[in-house]
Amino acid sequence: MASGLPAIEATLRAIQAAMVRHPAFLAPPGTNPGDPDHTDNQAQIDKLRRDLNSALQQLKSRSDMLDLRKQIAVRQPRQQRWRTNQSIRDQSSALSRVYGLAVDILSQLEALQQSNLRPSIPQIIQHFLQEANDQNEMVSALVQQHKGHYDALCQPTTTVQNIPVGFLIAIVIAWLGIMREKLSRQ
Structure with a gap:
Protein backbone atom coordinates (compact mmCIF):
# COMPACT_ATOMS: atom_id res chain seq x y z
CA MET A 1 0.00 0.00 0.00
CA ALA A 2 1.11 3.53 -0.64
CA SER A 3 1.99 5.84 2.22
CA GLY A 4 1.35 9.38 0.93
CA LEU A 5 -2.06 10.98 1.35
CA PRO A 6 -2.70 11.24 -2.43
CA ALA A 7 -1.71 7.59 -2.78
CA ILE A 8 -4.09 6.59 0.04
CA GLU A 9 -6.86 8.58 -1.64
CA ALA A 10 -6.10 6.84 -4.96
CA THR A 11 -6.32 3.48 -3.15
CA LEU A 12 -9.68 4.46 -1.69
CA ARG A 13 -10.96 5.54 -5.12
CA ALA A 14 -9.80 2.19 -6.54
CA ILE A 15 -11.69 0.34 -3.79
CA GLN A 16 -14.78 2.41 -4.55
CA ALA A 17 -14.48 1.65 -8.26
CA ALA A 18 -14.06 -2.06 -7.53
CA MET A 19 -17.22 -1.96 -5.41
CA VAL A 20 -19.21 -0.40 -8.25
CA ARG A 21 -17.94 -3.08 -10.64
CA HIS A 22 -18.75 -5.85 -8.17
CA PRO A 23 -21.52 -8.21 -9.39
CA ALA A 24 -23.48 -7.85 -6.13
CA PHE A 25 -23.57 -4.03 -6.37
CA LEU A 26 -26.59 -3.86 -8.68
CA ALA A 27 -27.89 -7.36 -8.07
CA PRO A 28 -30.99 -7.75 -5.93
CA PRO A 29 -30.27 -8.89 -2.39
CA GLY A 30 -30.44 -12.54 -1.56
CA THR A 31 -27.98 -14.72 -3.35
CA ASN A 32 -28.11 -18.41 -2.63
CA PRO A 33 -25.34 -19.28 -0.11
CA GLY A 34 -24.87 -22.64 -1.85
CA ASP A 35 -24.12 -20.93 -5.15
CA PRO A 36 -20.38 -20.84 -6.04
CA ASP A 37 -20.77 -17.22 -7.19
CA HIS A 38 -21.91 -16.31 -3.68
CA THR A 39 -18.62 -17.58 -2.21
CA ASP A 40 -16.60 -15.75 -4.87
CA ASN A 41 -18.55 -12.54 -4.31
CA GLN A 42 -18.03 -12.79 -0.57
CA ALA A 43 -14.28 -13.38 -1.05
CA GLN A 44 -14.03 -10.29 -3.26
CA ILE A 45 -15.89 -8.21 -0.68
CA ASP A 46 -13.57 -9.51 2.05
CA LYS A 47 -10.52 -8.48 -0.02
CA LEU A 48 -11.98 -5.00 -0.48
CA ARG A 49 -12.58 -4.80 3.27
CA ARG A 50 -8.96 -5.80 4.01
CA ASP A 51 -7.67 -3.14 1.59
CA LEU A 52 -9.94 -0.56 3.18
CA ASN A 53 -8.78 -1.52 6.68
CA SER A 54 -5.17 -1.10 5.56
CA ALA A 55 -5.93 2.37 4.19
CA LEU A 56 -7.73 3.29 7.41
CA GLN A 57 -4.73 2.16 9.45
CA GLN A 58 -2.49 4.37 7.34
CA LEU A 59 -4.84 7.30 7.87
CA LYS A 60 -4.83 6.63 11.61
CA SER A 61 -1.02 6.59 11.71
CA ARG A 62 -0.91 9.89 9.75
CA SER A 63 -3.38 11.39 12.22
CA ASP A 64 -1.23 10.23 15.13
CA MET A 65 1.82 11.74 13.45
CA LEU A 66 0.02 15.10 13.10
CA ASP A 67 -0.96 14.98 16.78
CA LEU A 68 2.67 14.39 17.69
CA ARG A 69 3.75 17.31 15.49
CA LYS A 70 1.21 19.54 17.28
CA GLN A 71 2.74 18.58 20.62
CA ILE A 72 6.26 19.27 19.35
CA ALA A 73 5.19 22.62 17.82
CA VAL A 74 4.36 23.95 21.27
CA ARG A 75 8.04 23.72 22.20
CA GLN A 76 9.27 25.62 19.12
CA PRO A 77 10.06 29.34 18.97
CA ARG A 78 7.11 31.61 18.13
CA GLN A 79 8.17 32.39 14.50
CA GLN A 80 8.50 28.71 13.61
CA ARG A 81 5.41 27.67 15.58
CA TRP A 82 2.99 29.65 13.36
CA ARG A 83 4.40 28.12 10.16
CA THR A 84 4.36 24.62 11.68
CA ASN A 85 0.79 25.00 12.97
CA GLN A 86 -0.39 26.27 9.57
CA SER A 87 1.21 23.26 7.89
CA ILE A 88 -0.43 20.93 10.42
CA ARG A 89 -3.85 22.57 9.83
CA ASP A 90 -3.52 22.17 6.06
CA GLN A 91 -2.52 18.54 6.40
CA SER A 92 -5.31 17.91 8.95
CA SER A 93 -7.96 19.31 6.61
CA ALA A 94 -6.71 17.13 3.76
CA LEU A 95 -6.56 14.14 6.11
CA SER A 96 -10.11 14.72 7.37
CA ARG A 97 -11.37 14.95 3.75
CA VAL A 98 -9.73 11.61 2.88
CA TYR A 99 -10.92 10.09 6.16
CA GLY A 100 -14.49 11.17 5.31
CA LEU A 101 -14.13 9.44 1.95
CA ALA A 102 -12.92 6.28 3.72
CA VAL A 103 -15.89 6.33 6.11
CA ASP A 104 -18.31 6.72 3.17
CA ILE A 105 -16.68 3.81 1.37
CA LEU A 106 -16.82 1.72 4.54
CA SER A 107 -20.58 2.30 4.89
CA GLN A 108 -21.10 1.43 1.21
CA LEU A 109 -19.00 -1.71 1.62
CA GLU A 110 -20.97 -2.81 4.68
CA ALA A 111 -24.23 -2.26 2.80
CA LEU A 112 -22.87 -4.29 -0.11
CA GLN A 113 -21.83 -7.10 2.21
CA GLN A 114 -25.19 -7.12 3.99
CA SER A 115 -27.11 -7.21 0.71
CA ASN A 116 -24.91 -10.09 -0.45
CA LEU A 117 -25.54 -12.06 2.76
CA ARG A 118 -29.22 -11.28 3.28
CA PRO A 119 -31.79 -13.41 1.47
CA SER A 120 -34.45 -11.61 -0.51
CA ILE A 121 -38.02 -11.35 0.76
CA PRO A 122 -39.42 -13.72 -1.89
CA GLN A 123 -36.78 -16.29 -0.85
CA ILE A 124 -37.79 -15.91 2.81
CA ILE A 125 -41.49 -16.29 2.00
CA GLN A 126 -40.81 -19.29 -0.22
CA HIS A 127 -38.74 -20.91 2.54
CA PHE A 128 -41.46 -20.45 5.17
CA LEU A 129 -44.19 -21.68 2.82
CA GLN A 130 -42.13 -24.76 2.01
CA GLU A 131 -41.54 -25.42 5.73
CA ALA A 132 -45.27 -25.03 6.49
CA ASN A 133 -46.19 -27.34 3.61
CA ASP A 134 -43.68 -29.96 4.77
CA GLN A 135 -45.02 -29.81 8.33
CA ASN A 136 -48.63 -30.08 7.16
CA GLU A 137 -47.79 -33.14 5.08
CA MET A 138 -45.96 -34.72 8.01
CA VAL A 139 -48.85 -34.10 10.44
CA SER A 140 -51.46 -35.42 8.03
CA ALA A 141 -49.33 -38.53 7.38
CA LEU A 142 -49.00 -39.16 11.13
CA VAL A 143 -52.74 -38.72 11.70
CA GLN A 144 -53.54 -41.09 8.83
CA GLN A 145 -51.03 -43.62 10.11
CA HIS A 146 -52.44 -43.67 13.65
CA LYS A 147 -56.09 -43.07 12.83
CA GLY A 148 -57.30 -46.44 14.04
CA HIS A 149 -55.16 -46.40 17.18
CA TYR A 150 -56.15 -43.02 18.55
CA ASP A 151 -59.83 -42.47 17.94
CA ALA A 152 -59.81 -39.46 20.25
CA LEU A 153 -57.78 -37.53 17.65
CA CYS A 154 -60.58 -37.83 15.12
CA GLN A 155 -63.58 -37.20 17.40
Whole structure:
Protein backbone atom coordinates (compact mmCIF):
# COMPACT_ATOMS: atom_id res chain seq x y z
CA MET A 1 0.00 0.00 0.00
CA ALA A 2 1.11 3.53 -0.64
CA SER A 3 1.99 5.84 2.22
CA GLY A 4 1.35 9.38 0.93
CA LEU A 5 -2.06 10.98 1.35
CA PRO A 6 -2.70 11.24 -2.43
CA ALA A 7 -1.71 7.59 -2.78
CA ILE A 8 -4.09 6.59 0.04
CA GLU A 9 -6.86 8.58 -1.64
CA ALA A 10 -6.10 6.84 -4.96
CA THR A 11 -6.32 3.48 -3.15
CA LEU A 12 -9.68 4.46 -1.69
CA ARG A 13 -10.96 5.54 -5.12
CA ALA A 14 -9.80 2.19 -6.54
CA ILE A 15 -11.69 0.34 -3.79
CA GLN A 16 -14.78 2.41 -4.55
CA ALA A 17 -14.48 1.65 -8.26
CA ALA A 18 -14.06 -2.06 -7.53
CA MET A 19 -17.22 -1.96 -5.41
CA VAL A 20 -19.21 -0.40 -8.25
CA ARG A 21 -17.94 -3.08 -10.64
CA HIS A 22 -18.75 -5.85 -8.17
CA PRO A 23 -21.52 -8.21 -9.39
CA ALA A 24 -23.48 -7.85 -6.13
CA PHE A 25 -23.57 -4.03 -6.37
CA LEU A 26 -26.59 -3.86 -8.68
CA ALA A 27 -27.89 -7.36 -8.07
CA PRO A 28 -30.99 -7.75 -5.93
CA PRO A 29 -30.27 -8.89 -2.39
CA GLY A 30 -30.44 -12.54 -1.56
CA THR A 31 -27.98 -14.72 -3.35
CA ASN A 32 -28.11 -18.41 -2.63
CA PRO A 33 -25.34 -19.28 -0.11
CA GLY A 34 -24.87 -22.64 -1.85
CA ASP A 35 -24.12 -20.93 -5.15
CA PRO A 36 -20.38 -20.84 -6.04
CA ASP A 37 -20.77 -17.22 -7.19
CA HIS A 38 -21.91 -16.31 -3.68
CA THR A 39 -18.62 -17.58 -2.21
CA ASP A 40 -16.60 -15.75 -4.87
CA ASN A 41 -18.55 -12.54 -4.31
CA GLN A 42 -18.03 -12.79 -0.57
CA ALA A 43 -14.28 -13.38 -1.05
CA GLN A 44 -14.03 -10.29 -3.26
CA ILE A 45 -15.89 -8.21 -0.68
CA ASP A 46 -13.57 -9.51 2.05
CA LYS A 47 -10.52 -8.48 -0.02
CA LEU A 48 -11.98 -5.00 -0.48
CA ARG A 49 -12.58 -4.80 3.27
CA ARG A 50 -8.96 -5.80 4.01
CA ASP A 51 -7.67 -3.14 1.59
CA LEU A 52 -9.94 -0.56 3.18
CA ASN A 53 -8.78 -1.52 6.68
CA SER A 54 -5.17 -1.10 5.56
CA ALA A 55 -5.93 2.37 4.19
CA LEU A 56 -7.73 3.29 7.41
CA GLN A 57 -4.73 2.16 9.45
CA GLN A 58 -2.49 4.37 7.34
CA LEU A 59 -4.84 7.30 7.87
CA LYS A 60 -4.83 6.63 11.61
CA SER A 61 -1.02 6.59 11.71
CA ARG A 62 -0.91 9.89 9.75
CA SER A 63 -3.38 11.39 12.22
CA ASP A 64 -1.23 10.23 15.13
CA MET A 65 1.82 11.74 13.45
CA LEU A 66 0.02 15.10 13.10
CA ASP A 67 -0.96 14.98 16.78
CA LEU A 68 2.67 14.39 17.69
CA ARG A 69 3.75 17.31 15.49
CA LYS A 70 1.21 19.54 17.28
CA GLN A 71 2.74 18.58 20.62
CA ILE A 72 6.26 19.27 19.35
CA ALA A 73 5.19 22.62 17.82
CA VAL A 74 4.36 23.95 21.27
CA ARG A 75 8.04 23.72 22.20
CA GLN A 76 9.27 25.62 19.12
CA PRO A 77 10.06 29.34 18.97
CA ARG A 78 7.11 31.61 18.13
CA GLN A 79 8.17 32.39 14.50
CA GLN A 80 8.50 28.71 13.61
CA ARG A 81 5.41 27.67 15.58
CA TRP A 82 2.99 29.65 13.36
CA ARG A 83 4.40 28.12 10.16
CA THR A 84 4.36 24.62 11.68
CA ASN A 85 0.79 25.00 12.97
CA GLN A 86 -0.39 26.27 9.57
CA SER A 87 1.21 23.26 7.89
CA ILE A 88 -0.43 20.93 10.42
CA ARG A 89 -3.85 22.57 9.83
CA ASP A 90 -3.52 22.17 6.06
CA GLN A 91 -2.52 18.54 6.40
CA SER A 92 -5.31 17.91 8.95
CA SER A 93 -7.96 19.31 6.61
CA ALA A 94 -6.71 17.13 3.76
CA LEU A 95 -6.56 14.14 6.11
CA SER A 96 -10.11 14.72 7.37
CA ARG A 97 -11.37 14.95 3.75
CA VAL A 98 -9.73 11.61 2.88
CA TYR A 99 -10.92 10.09 6.16
CA GLY A 100 -14.49 11.17 5.31
CA LEU A 101 -14.13 9.44 1.95
CA ALA A 102 -12.92 6.28 3.72
CA VAL A 103 -15.89 6.33 6.11
CA ASP A 104 -18.31 6.72 3.17
CA ILE A 105 -16.68 3.81 1.37
CA LEU A 106 -16.82 1.72 4.54
CA SER A 107 -20.58 2.30 4.89
CA GLN A 108 -21.10 1.43 1.21
CA LEU A 109 -19.00 -1.71 1.62
CA GLU A 110 -20.97 -2.81 4.68
CA ALA A 111 -24.23 -2.26 2.80
CA LEU A 112 -22.87 -4.29 -0.11
CA GLN A 113 -21.83 -7.10 2.21
CA GLN A 114 -25.19 -7.12 3.99
CA SER A 115 -27.11 -7.21 0.71
CA ASN A 116 -24.91 -10.09 -0.45
CA LEU A 117 -25.54 -12.06 2.76
CA ARG A 118 -29.22 -11.28 3.28
CA PRO A 119 -31.79 -13.41 1.47
CA SER A 120 -34.45 -11.61 -0.51
CA ILE A 121 -38.02 -11.35 0.76
CA PRO A 122 -39.42 -13.72 -1.89
CA GLN A 123 -36.78 -16.29 -0.85
CA ILE A 124 -37.79 -15.91 2.81
CA ILE A 125 -41.49 -16.29 2.00
CA GLN A 126 -40.81 -19.29 -0.22
CA HIS A 127 -38.74 -20.91 2.54
CA PHE A 128 -41.46 -20.45 5.17
CA LEU A 129 -44.19 -21.68 2.82
CA GLN A 130 -42.13 -24.76 2.01
CA GLU A 131 -41.54 -25.42 5.73
CA ALA A 132 -45.27 -25.03 6.49
CA ASN A 133 -46.19 -27.34 3.61
CA ASP A 134 -43.68 -29.96 4.77
CA GLN A 135 -45.02 -29.81 8.33
CA ASN A 136 -48.63 -30.08 7.16
CA GLU A 137 -47.79 -33.14 5.08
CA MET A 138 -45.96 -34.72 8.01
CA VAL A 139 -48.85 -34.10 10.44
CA SER A 140 -51.46 -35.42 8.03
CA ALA A 141 -49.33 -38.53 7.38
CA LEU A 142 -49.00 -39.16 11.13
CA VAL A 143 -52.74 -38.72 11.70
CA GLN A 144 -53.54 -41.09 8.83
CA GLN A 145 -51.03 -43.62 10.11
CA HIS A 146 -52.44 -43.67 13.65
CA LYS A 147 -56.09 -43.07 12.83
CA GLY A 148 -57.30 -46.44 14.04
CA HIS A 149 -55.16 -46.40 17.18
CA TYR A 150 -56.15 -43.02 18.55
CA ASP A 151 -59.83 -42.47 17.94
CA ALA A 152 -59.81 -39.46 20.25
CA LEU A 153 -57.78 -37.53 17.65
CA CYS A 154 -60.58 -37.83 15.12
CA GLN A 155 -63.58 -37.20 17.40
CA PRO A 156 -64.86 -33.73 18.22
CA THR A 157 -64.38 -32.44 21.77
CA THR A 158 -67.29 -32.51 24.20
CA THR A 159 -68.80 -29.07 24.71
CA VAL A 160 -71.64 -27.41 26.60
CA GLN A 161 -73.07 -24.57 24.54
CA ASN A 162 -69.84 -24.47 22.46
CA ILE A 163 -67.63 -24.20 25.60
CA PRO A 164 -65.22 -27.12 26.13
CA VAL A 165 -65.99 -29.18 29.21
CA GLY A 166 -62.40 -29.01 30.46
CA PHE A 167 -62.59 -25.22 30.50
CA LEU A 168 -65.88 -25.31 32.42
CA ILE A 169 -64.40 -27.68 35.01
CA ALA A 170 -61.38 -25.36 35.45
CA ILE A 171 -63.71 -22.38 36.03
CA VAL A 172 -65.79 -24.31 38.58
CA ILE A 173 -62.65 -25.37 40.48
CA ALA A 174 -61.33 -21.79 40.48
CA TRP A 175 -64.71 -20.50 41.71
CA LEU A 176 -64.78 -23.10 44.50
CA GLY A 177 -61.27 -22.06 45.54
CA ILE A 178 -62.28 -18.40 45.71
CA MET A 179 -65.39 -19.23 47.74
CA ARG A 180 -63.40 -21.39 50.16
CA GLU A 181 -60.92 -18.53 50.66
CA LYS A 182 -63.77 -16.06 51.36
CA LEU A 183 -65.34 -18.43 53.87
CA SER A 184 -62.02 -18.99 55.66
CA ARG A 185 -61.56 -15.22 56.10
CA GLN A 186 -64.93 -14.87 57.83
